Amino acid sequence: MMGQRTPLYDLHVAAGARLVDFGGWDLPVNYGSQIEEHRAVRCDAGMFDVSHMCALDLRGTGTRALLAQLLANDIGRLTVPGKALYSCMLRADGGVIDDLIAYFLDEQWFRLVVNAGTAAKDLEWIRERARPAGVSLTPRRDLAMIAVQGPQAQAKALPLLRPACQARAAGLGPFFATPCGEWFVARTGYTGEDGYEIMLPSGGAPAFWNALQAAGVRPCGLGARDTLRLEAGMNLYGSDMDERVSPLESGLAWTVALDGDRDFIGKEALVAERSRGSARKLVGLLLLERGVLRSHQQVVAGDAGSGEVTSGTYSPTLERSIGFARVPAAAAGTVQVDIRGRLVPARIVKLPFVRNGRILVEL
Amino acid sequence: MSKVPAELRYTKSHEWLRALPDGSVEIGITDHAQAALGDLVFVEVPAAGRTLATGDACAVVESVKAASDVYSPLGGEVLAGNEALATQPELVNQDPYGKGWILRLKPSGNAASADLQDATAYAAEVAGD
Numbered sequence: 001m002m003g004q005r006t007p008l009y010d011l012h013v014a015a016g017a018r019l020v021d022f023g024g025w026d027l028p029v030n031y032g033s034q035i036e037e038h039r040a041v042r043c044d045a046g047m048f049d050v051s052h053m054c055a056l057d058l059r060g061t062g063t064r065a066l067l068a069q070l071l072a073n074d075i076g077r078l079t080v081p082g083k084a085l086y087s088c089m090l091r092a093d094g095g096v097i098d099d100l101i102a103y104f105l106d107e108q109w110f111r112l113v114v115n116a117g118t119a120a121k122d123l124e125w126i127r128e129r130a131r132p133a134g135v136s137l138t139p140r141r142d143l144a145m146i147a148v149q150g151p152q153a154q155a156k157a158l159p160l161l162r163p164a165c166q167a168r169a170a171g172l173g174p175f176f177a178t179p180c181g182e183w184f185v186a187r188t189g190y191t192g193e194d195g196y197e198i199m200l201p202s203g204g205a206p207a208f209w210n211a212l213q214a215a216g217v218r219p220c221g222l223g224a225r226d227t228l229r230l231e232a233g234m235n236l237y238g239s240d241m242d243e244r245v246s247p248l249e250s251g252l253a254w255t256v257a258l259d260g261d262r263d264f265i266g267k268e269a270l271v272a273e274r275s276r277g278s279a280r281k282l283v284g285l286l287l288l289e290r291g292v293l294r295s296h297q298q299v300v301a302g303d304a305g306s307g308e309v310t311s312g313t314y315s316p317t318l319e320r321s322i323g324f325a326r327v328p329a330a331a332a333g334t335v336q337v338d339i340r341g342r343l344v345p346a347r348i349v350k351l352p353f354v355r356n357g358r359i360l361v362e363l
Numbered sequence: 364m365s366k367v368p369a370e371l372r373y374t375k376s377h378e379w380l381r382a383l384p385d386g387s388v389e390i391g392i393t394d395h396a397q398a399a400l401g402d403l404v405f406v407e408v409p410a411a412g413r414t415l416a417t418g419d420a421c422a423v424v425e426s427v428k429a430a431s432d433v434y435s436p437l438g439g440e441v442l443a444g445n446e447a448l449a450t451q452p453e454l455v456n457q458d459p460y461g462k463g464w465i466l467r468l469k470p471s472g473n474a475a476s477a478d479l480q481d482a483t484a485y486a487a488e489v490a491g492d
Contacts, residue, residue: 018398033402034401035402290405340430
């Protein structure tokens, strides 16, 4: 079955990309060597077509109050226009509907960016609650999104923006964004490197992509995106968390603002979970021998019980296998992972593995 | 388009086989297979002296995406595994029909009678993928 296509689809095909289905979209998994694409982002600059992700504009005076109710993180933390917030959106039982980024643009306008595979259910969930609050909700499928990431991303991308946008983008602090006409430039990403996520009208996307490539920004596929985000200790919705688990069991307690008077959907369930203690936790794993961690492999944590790898890969930066696993709360130290019938030791480590090109775990 | 050298023979599971002058054979995975797997990160080759039957899993190639078994197109005795792949698995990606060979085998039967495809048949098969 043919998937949905981004405005850059023809360029990916012409570049010889291997295409895969991702959340109903035909997207490049790699253009050649995935490891070289990964290294380009860690050492220089790479770009990703992330137009499958869905931008949602929420407008109206009640928007901030609506997001205070919908998001587990506290939208009240966004006091300066342009500031971004990472948050989960929860069901009443604490299960994760999606993880997203919320941008505060002005008191009448917030923009959310949600995952492709969950966009339809997110829209339905938000719309039901936006309508009574008098908040308008507009999916921005007219926008393409390109993530330019890496230590040289700023230097290579900035000169390609219109002069008025250049000045604004150059002044952005980490986790800030600025609209610029129909364009939108955010200093955010999913790789553990500095860079921008740039939204722009679809029609202009191929020319901008080509200009970035001419400036020495390497096209990168979903394969490199996955190894980069894993090294950076960032969760992937659908693999590391979903509606069956709470953010507290997904390594995302830091994104949940449980204290204070603010009531939000899922709060009661999480307060109860916190008071009785979570049964499981999401941890980073470093494989100590040969092999590659893959999702759904069983993790044996001695007397603490067993768990499961939620994401795993070969880390080009560490030249070892790394992953995340959901394990019993008491698990610590070294565990064993069942890899193709063989038990291989792995060490529980503090995330992230890599940030800004530097290895942060002991090998 | 993936490369399919005319002088080799091929399995449906994407191994290639090269007849060597001394009667032994060299085995590897095809260009099509390495491209589908993506960058290899580990290759496990069989030890010399191991006896294989036709169709035995004789090596493991693990890429950034997945681990796959390599199946021996013939029965026989392993003469050598390519030890260079332990430290340079990328040789399989870079040179699948040359430096990226996986094992050499002394066939127990007649290598010519094995159920293998020629280059034309294999090229037609992968073109349909």
